[in-house]
Amino acid sequence: MNRQPSPPEVVWHHATVTRARRERLNGHRAAVLWFTGLSGAGKSTLAHAVEEELHRLDCRTYVLDGDNVRHGLCADLGFSVDHRHENIRRIGELGKLFIEAGVMALTAFISPLRADRRRVRALFTPGDFIEIYVKCPLEVCEARDVKGMYRKARAGQIPEFTGISSPYEEPEQPELLVETASHALEESVAQVLGYLRARDLIGLPAPR
Numbered sequence: 001m002n003r004q005p006s007p008p009e010v011v012w013h014h015a016t017v018t019r020a021r022r023e024r025l026n027g028h029r030a031a032v033l034w035f036t037g038l039s040g041a042g043k044s045t046l047a048h049a050v051e052e053e054l055h056r057l058d059c060r061t062y063v064l065d066g067d068n069v070r071h072g073l074c075a076d077l078g079f080s081v082d083h084r085h086e087n088i089r090r091i092g093e094l095g096k097l098f099i100e101a102g103v104m105a106l107t108a109f110i111s112p113l114r115a116d117r118r119r120v121r122a123l124f125t126p127g128d129f130i131e132i133y134v135k136c137p138l139e140v141c142e143a144r145d146v147k148g149m150y151r152k153a154r155a156g157q158i159p160e161f162t163g164i165s166s167p168y169e170e171p172e173q174p175e176l177l178v179e180t181a182s183h184a185l186e187e188s189v190a191q192v193l194g195y196l197r198a199r200d201l202i203g204l205p206a207p208r
Helices: 019-026 043-056 081-100 114-121 138-144 149-154 185-198
Strands: 031-036 061-065 104-108 129-135 176-179
Touching (some): 031 043, 031 114, 043 061, 061 081, 081 104, 176 185
Parallel strands (some): 031 104, 031 129, 061 104
């Protein structure tokens, strides 16, 4: 599915309450943390754990989880190639709205294709899109296999399954690489938070 251009009568409305004002009120910058990796790599677990720590720091956050989004926003989409492209496109557009709201949005999607991730990155101002590659060996992901998906894929019950019958294209230059097979969850969370602090995305002075 390709994004159709908006008709000329559809005009973007610029709010008087700006992103910058929302960020000052929140006390942190807005960004999209795009967690990508194989099924079972620990994307959702890490995203939610990072959100928990950000919440403790009084940050405004929201996790967009792959399964949850398919219950509503993308409930009309299947798993064909075109529908997978559209699924990622919609999440990117939703991420833009969270950015404007001054929120730190965390997304947990396999998003296996570099082209899809590049298209999403192109939606954002440089620095707003943070690609986090949650790297984990396939054999470790299969050993975890919480949903039994790999077993079904190996049995041929799930066609085009990423890592088995469909490729996962590793990020070439992610902002952050987190190796969940060799690091405890707490270490991975600390790595992400350390990056956010180094970029001055969190820890802004309190608003006056």
